[in-house]
């Protein structure tokens with residue numbers, strides 16, 4: 001994101017280059033579409049001359065059929081060729097939008113977790129949907145339109161020069177004024193456009209927040225405030241859009257007035273020359289028609305400048321994402337060993353950012369392969385962060401983390417993640433059907449493996465009761481399932497990957513006694529086959545763990561079995577006392 005110059009606009013001409021990079025792969029289509037447009041324009045350029053011939057034929061009483069036929073064919077062929085060229089350019093624009101969306105999404109999903117933590121999902125969405133759309137107009141109408149307009153402009157100038165040099169000078173003085181105005185106004189349009197897109201992104205993220213926490217919004221009676229917040233962001237986008245429109249109008253009015261002046265001047269000077277017999281009336285009409293051909297490229301120029309400024313703003317926002325570093329490629333690993341592995345943290349120091357507090361302050365512990373180990377401790381002690389570091393979502397500032405005796409940095413990322421099963425805290429189910437959620441991490445899982453995972457997570461009864469079985473939708477973020485069911489679906493999904501180490505971040509929400517017992521059974525059973533590291537918020541779920549590690553304020557303060565810790569560690573004794581008190 002460090003490319004911003006003043007006003008958040010990119011420094012130098014880089015966005016231009018980026019814009020051309022988008023177009024380069026489609027240059028053949030651009031050339032063909034552009035060429036057709038040019039031929040269409042050339043047909044247009046021939047019209048005033050053909051019209052002059054028709055007028056002269058009237059005057060002299062010569063044959064009319066030839067000139068009229070020529071004019072009609074030029075109109076028809078010119079229109080058809082222009083339409084073909086335009087279609088090709090539009091098609092190219094759609095291809096550019098598709099390519100930029102694909103690149104952007106590919107990049108986004110490969111970003112590092114630490115970077116995505118800082119970004120807003122709604123804003124990211126708006127970059128993929130709305131910013132990319134702006135590129136279409138730039139690459140079709142603007143770039144190709146500019147080429148066509150330049151051709152028309154030069155063609156008209158040449159024809160006018162051949163007809164009358166003085167009238168041409170009058171006309172060019174006007175054009176110079178318009179060009180000067182365009183260069184002053186363009187940066188303002190671009191700035192307003194960038195700000196409008198930023199406001200749109202802001203609106204997207206505000207709406208996204210409200211939709212993600214729909215129930216909380218309603219339960220908090222916050223609908224009105226959230227509606228107002230989204231509306232405010234939309235109003236900012238509108239204001240910026242209006243600012244851009246105002247500058248575009250200024251440019252348009254300026255151009256229009258200059259053109260009127262040019263027409264009047266040409267009519268005045270030309271009329272006098274016709275009156276004195278220095279110029280034929282048909283030549284003045286043809287000249288005025290060419291002036292018309294000079295005017296439309298100027299209009300096109302103004303429009304192109306606006307669109308290009310919008311496009312440059314959009315590409316800046318797209319570039320902010322594509323410039324971020326990505327994770328090393330995490331290609332899915334080939335099925336390797338499924339033997340359980342141990343974990344070792346050695347002197348790990350970690351903070352989420354240079355300006356953030358230390359979360360792990362010299363954390364060291366070892367978990368041997370197989371069996372179940374629990375991480376317990378007060379909220380904020382740094383337990384979930386242990387999982388984030390094992391998955392290599394983040395890199396510690398000091399110390400080492402080894403999985404199966406090998407430093408995590410020495411594991412190919414895909415292989416490391418294939419060896420791990422990770423069950424996030426809360427809402428770990430995506431949208432789609434039961435089946436889609438189960439095989440999310442293991443698309444090649446067989447029906448037999450799915451049935452086994454369902455049985456192991458005690459979900460088989462539930463699925464048997466559902467009208468559509470595995471094809472039943474689970475709702476957005478699994479909203480149609482209960483908290484306990486969601487957690488077991490997430491465990492089943494992790495198990496289908498046959499992990500060598502299962503990381504289970506227990507949901508903080510209270511499960512009912514039946515669900516809690518089921519979860520305990522599931523975990524105990526899984527621990528017979530693989531290493532299970534569970535973050536427990538309820539000690540009752542882990543009293544049977546082989547080993548319990550007690551964390552407090554970013555440090556490991558004790559470890560042992562439940563009974564050892566009740567005897568030896570004050571904090572653990574307190575946690576146990578409070579929880580059993582509450583539980584009884």
Ligand SMILES: Nc1ncnc2c1ncn2[C@@H]1O[C@H](COP(=O)(O)OP(=O)(O)OP(=O)(O)O)[C@@H](O)[C@H]1O
Pocket residue numbers: 117352356359377378379380381382383384385386
């Ligand atoms: N993505 C993040 N970016 C910045 N800070 C974070 C991030 N995740 C956690 N933290 C901070 O790190 C600290 C430890 O968080 P962590 O989630 O590891 O604690 P925890 O022991 O798992 O807590 P809990 O039991 O409440 O889930 C907290 O102070 C938290 O605010």
